[in-house]
Amino acid sequence: MTVTLAEIELALVRLDLVHSFETSSHRKTYLEHIIVRATAEDGSVGWGECASPSDPYYCGESTSSCWQVLGEYLAPMLLGRPWEHPEDAARLTAKVSGNHFARAGLDMACWDLYGQSRGKSLADLLGAEADAVPAGVSLGIEPTIDALLAQVSRHVADGYRRIKLKIRPGWDLEPVRAVQDAYPGVALQVDANTAYRPEQEAVFAELDGRGLLMIEQPYDASDLLSHARLAARLDTPVCLDESITTPDVLRTALHLGAADVVNIKVSRLGGLGPSQTVHDLCLDAGVPVWCGGMHEFGIGRAANLALAGLPGFTLPSDVSGSDKYYRRDIVTPPIRAVDGMVAVPRSRPGIGLDVNLEQVRRNTTRTWTIRPHGHHTTSEEKSA
Structure with a gap:
């Protein structure tokens, strides 16, 4: 059964x-994501989410760049061209280099349509075995230690199984000690988001004796050799996030011994297909993986949960309940954590839950509709 897209609408x-979030590079009080609404010729609708950062700090992409690449390149390449599987759709846009976050939003919509055409949820299509996955939370850098402990207290009380602390030079040893002193039984890991240089290794040597689950992405994404040297010197596992952009990069990292653990993000890898490949490679290599997040709204969060149900995901994910981040999400039913577990959506084919179109429209600031027209595409962009 083939799928041909008749229209793609982008909505910002x-x-x-609910609570502002600060990493080693910036603080944010709201998020803007691009929602992709792909309509097939038979009238069925597939939903995707481009959960790119607003600014090019985490990676080279931003909301603005993804908007442009989706509207001017990826969407026109796919419209009016039949495909049978989402991997076939991905090949139709393969000549666009990189732009993984932009690509992931469209890829997700194709997987949603593919699931609907087969009457299966994403979880079933990917081979997810779990019906629910353990969830942790990622806590940003707070103005004070007391403010951080208040956040930890709230999430431990909610039953989350693991706490991840964002760190940067000057905010590392003290918050870790404070959280471990106040909550000695909590599973704790830290995430540097590339904020350190190899000559600052002494910080990680001090953290090494603290019993952390892992130290995530201490150095620059391209510096696999320094990560390999650090991994060889520490007992604490070193996890790679920003570094793992393709399955080929993963193969190099594994060969060098740079990754004891891998954080798999659908957005960073450009879609569900390459994410599943990374999972399979890690499973074969005996390297544990967990599912990271980009503060996705419900559409992207549902895709993450479908992936996190695969057998290699043995560590708590960052795919916590959406109410941790947003007062009202754009999906129905809302994604919730119960005793630290989040259900894998399977209530309908495709992404496994319904999109609240009214809530999407209420919070949309900009739209762009792209349609095929003969051998060309027409587009209409406007502010809401």
């Missing part, structure tokens, strides 16, 4: 965060 949707 803004949701305020």
Whole structure:
């Protein structure tokens, strides 16, 4: 059964965060993600989410760059061209280099349509074995230690199985000690988001004796050799996130011994297909993986959960309940954590839950509709 797209609509949707979130590079109080609505010739609709950062700090992409690449390149390449499987759709846009976050939003919509055409959820299509996955939370850098402990207290009380602390030079040893002193039984890991240089290794040597689950992405994404040297010197596992952009990069990292653990993000890898490949490679290599997040709205969060149900995901994910971030999400039913577990959506074919179109439109600030027209495409972009 083939699918041919007749129209792709992009909507820039803004949701305020329940609590502001700071990493080693910036602080944010709201998020804007691009929602992709792909309509097939038979009238069926597939939903995707481009959960790119607003600014090019985490990676080279931003909301603005993804908007442009989706509207001017990826969407026109796919419209009016039949495909049978999402991997076939991905090959139709293969001549666009990189732009993984932009690509992931469209890829997700294709997987949603593919699941609907087969009457299966994403979880079933990918081979997810779990019906629910353990969830942790990622906590940003707070103004004070007391403010951080208040956040930890709230999430431990909610039953989350693991706490991840964002760190940067000057905010590392003290917050770790404070959280471990206050909550000695909590599973704890840290995430540097590339904020350190190899000559600052002494910080990680001090953290090494603290019993952390892992130290995530201490150095620059391209510096696999320094990560390999650090991994060889520490007992604490070194996890790679920003570094793992393709399955080929993963193969290099594994060969060098640079990754004891891998954080798999659908957005960073450009879609569900390459994410599943990375999972399979790690499973074969005996390297544990977990599912990271980009503060996705419900569409992207549902795709993450479908992936996190695969057998190699043995560590708690960052795919916590959406109510941790947003007062009202754009999907129905809302994604919730119960006793630290989040259900894998399977209530309908495709992404496994329904999109609240009214909530999407209410929070949309900009739209762009792209349609095929003969051998060309027409587009209409406007502010909401």
